[in-house]
Amino acid sequence: GAGVSQTPSNKVTEKGKYVELRCDPISGHTALYWYRQSLGQGPEFLIYFQGTGAADDSGLPNDRFFAVRPEGSVSTLKIQRTERGDSAVYLCASSLNSGGVDEQFFGPGTRLTVL
């Protein structure tokens, strides 16, 4: 079946601009996660959705970052007033919510470059 998809695969923007990154989870997965991976580092947690609600947004670095999942499926990560330090690969993952810590299935990522 189809895995997690993310669009765009690459995004180049200028400092100060607004960007939206989209994630399409595996059908039936109620949990959705966003991570950020900077060069040479492991993925860093940003936010976790259970259904439509953000169950844990403790990883969002500041109020320029916001994410939504209005219908409990597709999610959009929104970054306002982008800064050069926001350049990274943004990963999305989804999982079933079976009660334990489920396997997370990752998307291919969106590479964001802020000039």
Next chain:
Amino acid sequence: AQRVTQPEKLLSVFKGAPVELKCNYSYSGSPELFWYVQYSRQRLQLLLRHISRESIKGFTADLNKGETSFHLKKPFAQEEDSAMYYCALSGWGAQKLVFGQGTRLTINP
């Protein structure tokens, strides 16, 4: 605080040799530990998790709570094992993963 440390950024071994990728963690409770792998031009995927106690592609990992370690081992490395390996932790009751910085494993022919 939850933290995962992978002390080796790069590891290179010859085909057929044993390989061990080190992972240490800090967490005050009972964590769940995972190894994720990313092969060239592929997405990040789960390799194994400590609660399943199984061997995947010949790899095993044992959780050592006394040493707070979860090292990944394989007795005979194969060229297709070349990849980026990430150790990850999930705290009790939490779903998010805390990743180490990763180890790039290269298997030389």
